[in-house]
Amino acid sequence: MLTVAALAGVMSLVSAPFASADNIFNISRNFAFIGLVALGQTAVIATGGIDLSVGSVMGLSGIVTGLVLGSGQPLVLAAAAGLGCAFLCGLTNGALVGYLRLSPFVVTLGMLSVARSLALVVSNNKMIHDFGPDERVVLALGGGRFLGLANPVWLLLVAALCAAAWFRYSRLARHVLAVGGNENSTRLAGVPVARVKLTVYVLSSLLAGVSAILMIGWLGAVTNALGQGYELRVIASAVIGGANLMGGEGGAFGAVAGAALIELIRNSLLLLGVDPYWQGAFVGGSIIVAMLVERVRRGSRTAG
Amino acid sequence: MLQLRSVGMQFGAVEALHSVDLDLAPGEVAGLMGDNGAGKSTLLKIVAGNFAPTSGEVRLDERAVELTPLSAREHGIEAVYQDLALCDNLSAAANVFLGRELSRRLLGVLPVLDHAAMRRRSAELFDELGSDTRPDDLVRRMSGGQRQAVAIARARLSSPRLMLLDEPTAAISVRQIAEVLELIRGLRERGVCVLLISHRMSDVFAVADRVVVLRRGRKVADKATTDSSPEEVTALITGAIEAA
Numbered sequence: 001m002l003t004v005a006a007l008a009g010v011m012s013l014v015s016a017p018f019a020s021a022d023n024i025f026n027i028s029r030n031f032a033f034i035g036l037v038a039l040g041q042t043a044v045i046a047t048g049g050i051d052l053s054v055g056s057v058m059g060l061s062g063i064v065t066g067l068v069l070g071s072g073q074p075l076v077l078a079a080a081a082g083l084g085c086a087f088l089c090g091l092t093n094g095a096l097v098g099y100l101r102l103s104p105f106v107v108t109l110g111m112l113s114v115a116r117s118l119a120l121v122v123s124n125n126k127m128i129h130d131f132g133p134d135e136r137v138v139l140a141l142g143g144g145r146f147l148g149l150a151n152p153v154w155l156l157l158v159a160a161l162c163a164a165a166w167f168r169y170s171r172l173a174r175h176v177l178a179v180g181g182n183e184n185s186t187r188l189a190g191v192p193v194a195r196v197k198l199t200v201y202v203l204s205s206l207l208a209g210v211s212a213i214l215m216i217g218w219l220g221a222v223t224n225a226l227g228q229g230y231e232l233r234v235i236a237s238a239v240i241g242g243a244n245l246m247g248g249e250g251g252a253f254g255a256v257a258g259a260a261l262i263e264l265i266r267n268s269l270l271l272l273g274v275d276p277y278w279q280g281a282f283v284g285g286s287i288i289v290a291m292l293v294e295r296v297r298r299g300s301r302t303a304g
Numbered sequence: 305m306l307q308l309r310s311v312g313m314q315f316g317a318v319e320a321l322h323s324v325d326l327d328l329a330p331g332e333v334a335g336l337m338g339d340n341g342a343g344k345s346t347l348l349k350i351v352a353g354n355f356a357p358t359s360g361e362v363r364l365d366e367r368a369v370e371l372t373p374l375s376a377r378e379h380g381i382e383a384v385y386q387d388l389a390l391c392d393n394l395s396a397a398a399n400v401f402l403g404r405e406l407s408r409r410l411l412g413v414l415p416v417l418d419h420a421a422m423r424r425r426s427a428e429l430f431d432e433l434g435s436d437t438r439p440d441d442l443v444r445r446m447s448g449g450q451r452q453a454v455a456i457a458r459a460r461l462s463s464p465r466l467m468l469l470d471e472p473t474a475a476i477s478v479r480q481i482a483e484v485l486e487l488i489r490g491l492r493e494r495g496v497c498v499l500l501i502s503h504r505m506s507d508v509f510a511v512a513d514r515v516v517v518l519r520r521g522r523k524v525a526d527k528a529t530t531d532s533s534p535e536e537v538t539a540l541i542t543g544a545i546e547a548a
């Protein structure tokens with residue numbers, strides 16, 4: 001949080017357009033899409049798992065929602081279809097990781113490929129920009145604003161508050177952290193570990209689906225490349241926000257702050273005229289640095 | 305209340321237990337002894353529902369049961385494991401209540417964790433144990449003795465009928481050992497049955513009514529402590545005496 005504030009301060013001095021209302025509006029909206037998904041990712045990482053499939057699930061949900069809208073169906077139905085796909089992806093991930101105890105890395109890497117390919121199949125590699133009779137509602141939902149903030153930002157704020165309360169007050173979240181801390185003893189304590197895992201993967205996918213639906217409203221169109229590479233930004237957000245990749249740690253506001261920080265830096269680099277091709281190096285590098293910082297912190301703790 | 309009938313446990317080629325019979329009556333404290341790898345922890349884990357025996361059966365109150373960690377708890381069986389099985393990243397109170405968290409209803413509907421109640425109850429349990437463990441401390445930052453107190457407090461939470469203790473005094477100070485032994489005596493007075501695994505001969509002879517000796521997965525002795533002696537038990541453990 002402090003880092004975010006500090007960086008924002010520096011940037012507003014260095015770059016005039018940075019502090020403009022428009023730019024801040026854009027930054028906040030951009031990280032809202034990521035932040036939302038990072039909330040779910042944080043829960044997954046807290047169990048000691050990882051969900052690499054979120055970007056592709058966004059693509060699939062977005063495409064399916066777009067197709068159903070385009071076929072003249074109302075938004076409710078289209079959103080249900082998109083979220084239904086996300087739910088199935090999450091269910092598959094969760095069942096394989098939780099009940100069959102397969103490696104989360106491998107399972108969700110597979111799903112990354114499967115969901116993206118399904119998006120290609122159902123869209124037939126075409127862009128969808130006709131959203132049918134509910135087009136106005138869709139565009140307003142994802143692209144509109146309310147009291148000066150973009151709608152996705154409002155949703156993120158509400159979701160983050162709910163997630164924070166969830167982490168502190170729900171039994172499930174307590175079990176999520178316990179699984180990440182010591183899976184075996186959590187099982188011995190009678191906690192249904194497999195079900196806990198299933199739930200977090202479903203949550204993660206559903207949030208990816210929600211984010212995708214907002215995003216197509218903002219973009220006004222959807223291609224099967226929607227969300228491509230987002231898994232990296234989402235994971236980076238969660239990790240920078242304090243989720244420990246070894247499991248057992250993580251909080252809601254951290255994920256949001258992490259998403260904000262990444263978007264800020266991305267935006268700063270652009271405004272400072274750094275070639276956008278550097279962005280991948282930056283996001284990937286930040287995950288590695290966050291891991292290193294965690295290692296140093298842990299090392300000094302056990303030593304001291 | 306607990307009967308094991310020719311229980312065997314095979315881990316691949318390793319036979320950890322071979323046809324073990326054991327009877328425990330309510331209010332009885334049995335000391336289970338044996339060398340490293342004799343099968344003590346395996347026996348305890350079978351009774352706690354972590355392993356299903358590969359042969360033989362476990363009976364509770366004369367009825368054959370197939371135990372899981374959850375159903376064992378429901379039958380009033382609690383265990384303190386040798387490795388303590390705690391979540392390092394959670395607080396002492398969270399560990400005590402793991403899987404049995406207390407909730408209250410917010411506005412009469414929404415169930416939320418009742419942190420205050422769990423903190424209060426754990427503090428009471430630590431107090432009874434004479435431990436200085438604080439409910440909000442993270443287990444990661446605790447001493448061996450404090451961890452042990454957390455594991456024991458967790459097992460006592462539900463007032464079990466049968467308490468399984470795997471080396472409960474291994475990591476703790478002399479003063480705390482006395483507390484744990486006192487606790488075991490207290491459990492017996494309340495009719496709780498205790499199975500105590502320990503390497504410390506003095507612990508077993510101080511609190512146990514019976515001593516059971518395992519050697520390489522076989523039960524080689526099962527007799528009243530008053531009829532035995534530390535010397536005899538040592539000889540049984542090492543194999544200097546075949547059986548007694």
Ligand SMILES: Nc1ncnc2c1ncn2[C@@H]1O[C@H](COP(=O)(O)OP(=O)(O)OP(=O)(O)O)[C@@H](O)[C@H]1O
Binds near residue numbers: 346
């Ligand atoms: N989960 C397991 N998988 C395979 N082998 C096991 C497993 N658990 C125990 N064993 C084997 O079973 C045998 C008995 O082990 P056990 O842990 O019961 O011994 P113990 O009497 O508790 O020893 P210690 O005093 O060292 O705690 C050992 O040979 C051990 O290697």
Ligand SMILES: [Mg+2]
Binds near residue numbers: 346
């Ligand atoms: Mg053992």
